[in-house]
Amino acid sequence: MLTSFRKMHGLGNDFVIFDERANSLALTPVRIAALAHRRRGIGCDQLVTLSLTREADVLVRFFNPDGSEAGACGNASRCVASLLWHENGKRHSTLQTKAGLLSAYVGEYGEVTVDMGQPREQWQDVPLAAEHDTLHLPLPGDPAAVSMGNPHATFFVEDFSLLDQGHSLEHDPLFPERANIGFARMESRTKMRLKVHERGTGVTEACGSGACAAVVNAVRRGLAERTCQVELDGGVLRIEWGSNNHVLMTGPATVAFEGTVDLAAYPS
Numbered sequence: 230m231l232t233s234f235r236k237m238h239g240l241g242n243d244f245v246i247f248d249e250r251a252n253s254l255a256l257t258p259v260r261i262a263a264l265a266h267r268r269r270g271i272g273c274d275q276l277v278t279l280s281l282t283r284e285a286d287v288l289v290r291f292f293n294p295d296g297s298e299a300g301a302c303g304n305a306s307r308c309v310a311s312l313l314w315h316e317n318g319k320r321h322s323t324l325q326t327k328a329g330l331l332s333a334y335v336g337e338y339g340e341v342t343v344d345m346g347q348p349r350e351q352w353q354d355v356p357l358a359a360e361h362d363t364l365h366l367p368l369p370g371d372p373a374a375v376s377m378g379n380p381h382a383t384f385f386v387e388d389f390s391l392l393d394q395g396h397s398l399e400h401d402p403l404f405p406e407r408a409n410i411g412f413a414r415m416e417s418r419t420k421m422r423l424k425v426h427e428r429g430t431g432v433t434e435a436c437g438s439g440a441c442a443a444v445v446n447a448v449r450r451g452l453a454e455r456t457c458q459v460e461l462d463g464g465v466l467r468i469e470w471g472s473n474n475h476v477l478m479t480g481p482a483t484v485a486f487e488g489t490v491d492l493a494a495y496p497s
């Protein structure tokens with residue numbers, strides 16, 4: 230039996246989205262990893278599932294290609310909000326995620342703003358393995374850490390030569406749940422160039438939660454204003470860390486194609 234899915238992306242950060250609102254699908258971590266595989270499966274940066282909930286318009290779960298589940302995914306959250314808008318015509322939506330309830334708004338030109346909630350700056354919340362100042366982690370390169378519902382460390386750099394260390398930094402014992410590793414070059418106080426090695430995925434075209442984390446860390450370091458444009462390989466996000474401590478992320482959401490797959494052909 231064939232199961233439908235949608236392929237969407239936010240700035241090239243791409244997702245396979247399965248709708249489990251009518252029927253639940255047997256998506257085990259092994260099957261998710263097989264489906265997400267670029268050569269042997271459909272291929273994506275994250276596999277996303279939608280389910281029914283009483284708490285919000287939809288319950289959204291995000292899975293990395295290694296089968297691990299993430300608390301947050303900014304670019305996929307914009308895609309899901311855009312998908313709901315196309316379904317029901319409502320520009321406002323609410324998304325229940327592992328990290329919390331998010332609200333989203335689709336603007337005049339189809340661009341999506343997601344309220345990514347409040348950053349968490351305490352070492353236990355990132356989390357780190359032991360008590361440290363999250364503004365200056367004890368690692369070469371002096372990164373800062375924050376949780377946007379998932380763990381992030383941001384290095385402030387002049388060039389991106391450290392990018393190939395992303396995998397070993399992700400697995401550094403300092404991060405008991407591993408971490409997404411961002412490399413930010415400040416172009417001005419309102420403009421940043423960012424590349425991200427994503428936990429469980431690798432280097433992606435864009436990382437929405439990584440952009441939020443990088444701006445929060447840049448503001449905490451005194452390097453940026455609270456509204457900042459973040460240029461990633463796949464395009465630009467606008468990040469605003471509001472006076473209510475919530476981080477708003479605005480950017481595009483694009484449907485690539487709709488397809489079907491025989492789930493039984495993948496290991497469970």
Ligand SMILES: N[C@@H](CCC[C@H](N)C(=O)O)C(=O)O
Pocket residue numbers: 242274275291293298299300301302303304305379380409427428429430435436437438439
């Ligand atoms: N693509 C993302 C983040 C996806 C999850 C991340 N790899 C993790 O494990 O935390 C985004 O746009 O935020």
